Amino acid sequence: MHDPVGLSGELTAFGHRVHARVYFADTDFTGVVYHARYLEFLERGRSDFLRLAGVHHAELADGKHGEVLAWVVRRMEIDFRQPARIDDIIAVETRTEAISGARIFMAQKLLRGADVLVEARVEAAIIGASGRPRRFPREWIAAFAPKAD
Secondary structure: OOOOOOOOOEEOOOOEEEEEEOOHHHEOOOOEEOOOHHHHHHHHHHHHHHHHHOOOHHHHHOOOOOOOEEEEEEEEEEEEOOOOEOOOEEEEEEEEEEEEOOEEEEEEEEEEOOEEEEEEEEEEEEEEOOOOEOOOOHHHHHHHOOOOO
C-alpha cells in the first residue's frame, strides 16, 4: 500500500527511521514513558521497516508465499539509557544485523535528537500456520540488506 504522507518513515543507508511523538497515554503519572511502551515504539519501527521493504502483513496472512506466514519475536535485549517524556519527538531506527534461515537479527535505537534513549537487539522469525519456522523468501533477504550510500 502506498504511503503518501510518510507515516511509515523512510528507508535509510543503515535500514529504516520513523519518528513518533510521546503522548500522555505512553507515560506514567510522572510524564515519563512507561517501560512497556518502549516495546510498542520498537514494534512500530520494525513493522514500518517491513512495510517499506515490501513485506506486507496482509500478504503474509493471505498465503501469497504458498502458506499463511507470521512474524514472531523470539528474543529481545533492551538497554534503557535515558527516559523519554511526554511531548518528546523520538526517532526509531532499525537496521538488519544478519539473516539466517528463518531468523532475522535487528538492532534498534530510540533517540531524542542525538541522545540515545533505548537500544535493543531483536531476533525475529517467520513461522507457518503450524507454528514451525519457515525460511525467508529470497527477495526478502535483499530487501532487508543495508543500502549502499
